[in-house]
Amino acid sequence: MPTLKDVAKEANVSVSTASYAINGSSLITKETKEKVLSAAKKIGYRPNASAKNLKKNKSEIIGFFLSGFKGPFFNEILEGVQDIVIKNGYEMVVCASNSKHRLLVESYVDGAIILNFHLDDYTIDFLANEKMPIVTLDREMNNPYIKNVLLQNKTGIDFGVKHLADNGHRRIGFIGGSYDSYDGEMRLAGFKESLKKYNLILNENDVIRAEFTEISSLLVMDQYIKENETRPTAFICANDEMAMGAIKALQQNGISVPKDIAVVGFDDIELSKHFDPPLSTIRIQKKLWGKTAAEALFKMLDKQYDFNPPEVPIEFIHRSSS
Amino acid sequence: MPTLKDVAKEANVSVSTASYAINGSSLITKETKEKVLSAAKKIGYRPNASAKNLKKNKSEIIGFFLSGFKGPFFNEILEGVQDIVIKNGYEMVVCASNSKHRLLVESYVDGAIILNFHLDDYTIDFLANEKMPIVTLDREMNNPYIKNVLLQNKTGIDFGVKHLADNGHRRIGFIGGSYDSYDGEMRLAGFKESLKKYNLILNENDVIRAEFTEISSLLVMDQYIKENETRPTAFICANDEMAMGAIKALQQNGISVPKDIAVVGFDDIELSKHFDPPLSTIRIQKKLWGKTAAEALFKMLDKQYDFNPPEVPIEFIHRSSS
DNA sequence: TTAGATTATTGAAACGTTTCAAAACAAGAG
DNA sequence: CTCTTGTTTTGAAACGTTTCAATAATCTAA
Numbered sequence: 001m002p003t004l005k006d007v008a009k010e011a012n013v014s015v016s017t018a019s020y021a022i023n024g025s026s027l028i029t030k031e032t033k034e035k036v037l038s039a040a041k042k043i044g045y046r047p048n049a050s051a052k053n054l055k056k057n058k059s060e061i062i063g064f065f066l067s068g069f070k071g072p073f074f075n076e077i078l079e080g081v082q083d084i085v086i087k088n089g090y091e092m093v094v095c096a097s098n099s100k101h102r103l104l105v106e107s108y109v110d111g112a113i114i115l116n117f118h119l120d121d122y123t124i125d126f127l128a129n130e131k132m133p134i135v136t137l138d139r140e141m142n143n144p145y146i147k148n149v150l151l152q153n154k155t156g157i158d159f160g161v162k163h164l165a166d167n168g169h170r171r172i173g174f175i176g177g178s179y180d181s182y183d184g185e186m187r188l189a190g191f192k193e194s195l196k197k198y199n200l201i202l203n204e205n206d207v208i209r210a211e212f213t214e215i216s217s218l219l220v221m222d223q224y225i226k227e228n229e230t231r232p233t234a235f236i237c238a239n240d241e242m243a244m245g246a247i248k249a250l251q252q253n254g255i256s257v258p259k260d261i262a263v264v265g266f267d268d269i270e271l272s273k274h275f276d277p278p279l280s281t282i283r284i285q286k287k288l289w290g291k292t293a294a295e296a297l298f299k300m301l302d303k304q305y306d307f308n309p310p311e312v313p314i315e316f317i318h319r320s321s322s
Numbered sequence: 323m324p325t326l327k328d329v330a331k332e333a334n335v336s337v338s339t340a341s342y343a344i345n346g347s348s349l350i351t352k353e354t355k356e357k358v359l360s361a362a363k364k365i366g367y368r369p370n371a372s373a374k375n376l377k378k379n380k381s382e383i384i385g386f387f388l389s390g391f392k393g394p395f396f397n398e399i400l401e402g403v404q405d406i407v408i409k410n411g412y413e414m415v416v417c418a419s420n421s422k423h424r425l426l427v428e429s430y431v432d433g434a435i436i437l438n439f440h441l442d443d444y445t446i447d448f449l450a451n452e453k454m455p456i457v458t459l460d461r462e463m464n465n466p467y468i469k470n471v472l473l474q475n476k477t478g479i480d481f482g483v484k485h486l487a488d489n490g491h492r493r494i495g496f497i498g499g500s501y502d503s504y505d506g507e508m509r510l511a512g513f514k515e516s517l518k519k520y521n522l523i524l525n526e527n528d529v530i531r532a533e534f535t536e537i538s539s540l541l542v543m544d545q546y547i548k549e550n551e552t553r554p555t556a557f558i559c560a561n562d563e564m565a566m567g568a569i570k571a572l573q574q575n576g577i578s579v580p581k582d583i584a585v586v587g588f589d590d591i592e593l594s595k596h597f598d599p600p601l602s603t604i605r606i607q608k609k610l611w612g613k614t615a616a617e618a619l620f621k622m623l624d625k626q627y628d629f630n631p632p633e634v635p636i637e638f639i640h641r642s643s644s
Numbered sequence: 645t646t647a648g649a650t651t652a653t654t655g656a657a658a659c660g661t662t663t664c665a666a667a668a669c670a671a672g673a674g
Numbered sequence: 675c676t677c678t679t680g681t682t683t684t685g686a687a688a689c690g691t692t693t694c695a696a697t698a699a700t701c702t703a704a
Contacts, residue, residue, distance in 0.1 A: 001429070001453065003690055014654045019692060027652065044448070049428035050381075051690035054372035054659050061425070063415075069400040072592070078391040082418055091424050093385075093415035096404055102413050103383070106371035107323070126366070131323065270394070274596050325660055336684045341662060349682065373660035376689050 011039035080290025133300035154190030173206035217245030402612025455622035476512030495528035539567030
């Protein structure tokens, strides 16, 4: 691999001149610059990012750290982030990590957005600093170099519960996800608050848990149906996949949705509007979520720390499942 | 940020000893190693990847370069790649680039998988070398350090055409995508070959083009319907999204699918089986595609160049749209 | 012309690691 | 004791850049 030194030799200038020329410094005359540039092209020079970053102590790359590429969800968030990253002249890398987090730990990136339950709070808190601000999408953290861009889970759930209550439902069940999900637990907490708000009684037995997947929800719902004589007239679910699983279980047991039981999801994933029946759900504007997060990050990279990121809008989408 | 030097000072050893200790060299005694490690922890030392990579001239990271995060497609491929990458003790970064490709050009990664029409052949050819082998998913290239892991587009289309021909269709149309897609053009070429194979005549007017999206396909199909008195009894589409768009256009014009016109897609995306009517299509095993690509890459990283990656299986999925 | 100011170029140090070769130390053998 | 051998530690160079400070070249004005 040819280096700057090789370019300098080829162009008959010093290494420093070559460096200035390639970086477009105004110190260098036009002729020299051209000489260097054509020498660089001739020998196929490419800058070495490691050396550059080592010297400059920054990479102009930000990282998005997620738990895995599965799921119908990330693409849109990433699109939003990417837009802002490009606008700021940076690049984004996306990493799924479940253990080592090398890229996060070894100063690869100048900033990070985190949506990854594998990472513990302690690590995130330890990593955040002036040289590497962090935005979390999946937890609340309190650190001058960390901003949280969180969803309005409780508001969203409240829209759903209100809708059901308005339509006369008095006994509403909830399908939650695994305990380690911040959003999931917030949604459950919101559910309980909303029930109170609308004077509905909470039947603890009607709060069931699956694992955020369609199949897990189908199974637990099937079991629930078989074990319970009387049932809620509506379920609200911590995400759309589980709503779909629940609906399938209900249908398989001869229970009609929404005639016998109404079901409301959360997230409004792409599939939801194509599902049969189309799913009532709470929509997150995912691309905007990504944008908001990225903007918060760049604000911190610009040494501004004293602000609160704007809320990401959320809305209830009424379709046929309720 | 504390450096190795700080660790060395804290532990009362030399920098080299600290380095050996942290990297687990067998030269170092147990006690020294422990001393160093606890010093490192105490002062919050984290290795600096830039310095390390500069010295070692490798990063143990491979990059996946795609054109954008849109589309229902990438996640599964990425999952496959990620599995293999982790198995090899590397990390993967995913980048969407439309212009600068900084991460690809500046020796950030030790290898690359490319599915990105924004990148031109010349650049890819220029970048590939022993220190950075490349696997392409979206074009044929001939270079000792590049392997192509391509789909069996023609075979796939042939399954579709055969299915339609077997069901008595004599006039079959095709909805292609934009000209710059390798897979799209291969599918079109395969379509023409298959027509010949089954003695069907090609009506050039029945080959229409959209842009791989549902909406573009809906629009061109709508126009096609309005402009043409007689029509094929079946369409085969270069991807599932366009098949869905076409079906919607047909339905909006009072044409029933599959009763009046059969439609077959390509890719078998998640949505296809939930679509109304569920879509007949050609399935790509996307996760396996990713795995195959990653395995080819690691073989090259292991200095093995003389092999052909295995074919990625492909199959026809019969649902209700045909 | 020439001193002084301005512009263009260069040498060398530094960034944080790794790793070779040399040095220091410890242990056995004579 | 001293010599050898083997083990552990260390000093220093190197990786490819950037950038400060210093030098060289050119220009301006008296």
